[in-house]
Amino acid sequence: MTRRRKSRSNGRKHSDEPSKVSSLVTETxxxxxxxxxxxxxxxxxxxxxxxxxxxxxxxxxxxxxxxxxxxxxxxxxxxxxxxxxxxxxxxxxxxxxxxxxxxxxxxxxxxxxxxxxxxxxGDLEAALKDMTTACIYEEFSNPISPVKMEIILKKLVKQHAYENWASKKLFMPNKLSIECYITSYSTDPVFSKLRCPENIPEFFKKPLQALEDTKYDDVIPLCTEIIESPEFNSLPSTKLEVLLLRATFYILLGKFEPAFQDLECILNIEYAADDVKINALLKTADLHLEFMNLDMAFMNFELAISINPHCSDIYYRRGRNNVTFIYMHMGELNKAKYDFEKALEYDPNFSMACIQKCYTDYRIAMLNKDVRLVEAAVRTFEKVLEKYTNLPKCIFCYQYYRKIMSETQQYQKAHIYFTKIIKKHPENTSMSLVYLQRAFLQFDWSDYSDEAMVYLKKAIELDEKCSSAYDMLGIIEIKRGNIEEAIRLFDKALVYCRTLKELISLYYSRDAAKVILNVKNQLGEAI
CATH class of the missing domain: 1.25.40.10 (Tetratricopeptide repeat domain)
Structure with missing residues (x-):
């Protein structure tokens, strides 16, 4: 019995020992x-x-x-x-x-x-900064991080662009851009009235005089004054041309919603003249394309053809939009070529259709990789350059010619043609876009930034609102490592750009530059 008790006692004593050991370990x-x-x-x-x-x-x-x-x-x-x-x-x-x-x-x-x-x-700017810093520390060895960085950057760009667009102060484009727009219509029922001023109704004289005098900022207010007057409803059917002119300048200003409303009002009135209705349909189609609503746009073209299948403007605008939005990507350029040929069939003097048709021939030749046809297309286009040397038509020519010469790497030849046109119109403010195209040619040619900068600065000297020139100058400064100056130039371009698409592109450049600058400052080293 005693032994058992002793044994139990020993057991108890033995069980206490680990506790002391554990406590000792914890304490150490x-x-x-x-x-x-x-x-x-x-x-x-x-x-x-x-x-x-x-x-x-x-x-x-x-x-x-x-x-x-x-x-x-x-x-x-x-x-x-x-x-x-x-x-x-x-x-x-x-x-x-x-x-x-x-x-x-x-x-x-x-x-x-x-x-x-x-x-x-939603703090995308800070998120982008962190993600970029992580990429740099990883030395871009993790393929997932740069992808995430790009996703955040694009989100931030869209956020900035839409915020800016919602509050952006809109202004009329420069004189050249409006002249180019007017030239892009062969038979606009309102613009054509300027050729016969004696036939202009009394009530319509003030807006058309402003148009004639290039006082473009006055056009919308003068049209609105007529439209909101008590006698508007009793005016003859030509009053719809006032609505059409206001809609046109709303489009130029970038106010698409009121433009839609004016055009819809015209299209809903049975007594609207055919030429007015067709023009309204074409401008409505352009607005649909602005928002990538392709089906609605092409439905408007078909409706216009049903009214007058011999109207050159319909085919030109459909062909132009085909090249821009569809067939260039689908490789179905022949459909665009057909439209330009139809436009020229119904108006052989339609300069814009001629220029577009020649450029489309070149694109088809390039698509087919046919050297002989490419050379023939280039020769034909150079004849067009010789034909249309006056402003604003030559602007379109040199825009396309620069693309052709860059793709075929005929830079010296292009330089000769650009020199000719610059000598013909040395200080004309409308030449800003030609100088811009010459700068683009220089980038493609040798990427020699100093010479390109001369052309870009000349473009801005002639037109201080040339947003593309500020954008390209910003890109040059990025290459030179002058990030702060690049951001300043991108901000300047943002003030003068006119479309949401331009805003998105510019914010991409600016926000990417700001990330580089922020990280550079944060790390205290060159990035």
């Missing part, structure tokens, strides 16, 4: 080791999706970890951020990632996590 652990244990327990909870428990363990690790162990402490913060992210507590995620990066600025996981959360919460 460093704070960092204890912090690592808490982290490991947090990891177990994290894997079993017990995120609150994981957070509690990571917090213990953070609290007990010595401040001098920066790398380990950064890991604890990053792990806790991961748990917070699973609970969608994004402000805590950002705070913990930021703390981790203060401790270890090159902590890729923390940068990527904070970038992801910043993107989810």
């Amino acid at each position: 652990e460093t704070p960092l080791q204890r912090a690592q244990k808490y982290k490991n327990e947090g990891n177990v909870y994290f894997k079993t999706e017990k995120y609150n428990e994981a957070i509690a363990e990571y917090t213990k690790a953070i609290d007990i970890c010595p401040k001098e162990n920066k790398d380990e402490l950064a890991i604890f913060y990053q792990n806790r951020a991961a748990a917070y992210e699973q609970l969608k507590k994004y402000s805590f995620v950002k705070a913990d990632c930021t703390k981790a990066l203060e401790l270890n600025p090159k902590y890729i996981k923390a940068l990527l996590r904070r970038a992801r959360v910043l993107e989810q919460t």
Whole structure:
């Protein structure tokens, strides 16, 4: 009996020994080791999706970890951020990632996590900065990171572009652009009235006089004054031309919604003259194409043909839009060529149709890789250059000629032709676009920035609103490493650009430049 009791007593005494040993081990652990244990327990909870428990363990690790162990402490913060992210507590995620990066600025996981959360919460600029920094630290070795960076950049660009577009102050394009637009119609019922001023109704004289005097900013207010007058409804059917003129200048101004409304009003009136209705259909088609509504656009072309199948404007505009929006990509350029030929059949003097038809012939030859046809197309186009040397028609010629010469690498020959036209109109403000095309040719030719800059600056001297020139100057400054100057130039271009598409392109250049600058400043080194 005694032995049994003693044995039990020994057993009890023996069972106490591990407890003392365990306590001794715990007491001999460093704070960092204890912090690592808490982290490991947090990891177990994290894997079993017990995120609150994981957070509690990571917090213990953070609290007990010595401040001098920066790398380990950064890991604890990053792990806790991961748990917070699973609970969608994004402000805590950002705070913990930021703390981790203060401790270890090159902590890729923390940068990527904070970038992801910043993107989810809409702070795209900060997200892009983090993602770019991560890419640089990774030396672009991770193929996924640059893809994510590009995705964020595109989101930011769209955000900036749409915000700008919603509040953008719109202004009329320059005189040249409006003259080019007028030239692009062979038989516009309103523009043609200027050729016979004696037939202009009294009520329509003021807006048309403003058009004649190139006082383009006055056209919309003068048309509105007539439309809103009490006697408008009692005016003859030619009053619809006032609506058409206002719609036209709304389009030029970039106010597409009121343009749609005026054009729809014309199309809903039965007594509208055929030429007015056709012109309204064509301009409505252009608006649909602006928003990539191709089916509606081509339905309008068909409706116009049903009214007058011999109207050259219908075929020209359909062919032009075919080249721009569809057939260039589908390789069905022959359909566009057919339209330009029809336009010339019904109006042999239609200069714009002639220019487009010759350029389309060249594109077909290039598509077929037929050297003989390409050479013939180039010769034909050079005859067009000799034919249309006056403004604004020559602007279109040189825009296409530059593309042809760059593709066929006939730069010296192109230079000779550009020199001729510049000498013919040396200081005409309308030549800004020719100087712009000459700069593009220089880029394609030798990428010699100094010479290209001379042409770009001349384009701006002639037209301070030449947004494309500011854009190209910005690109040159990027190549030279002058990021701040590039951003200033892109911002200038943003003021003068006229379409949402241009805004998106410019914001892409500007926002990418700002990322480079921000990261460069942050890292204190050349990027």
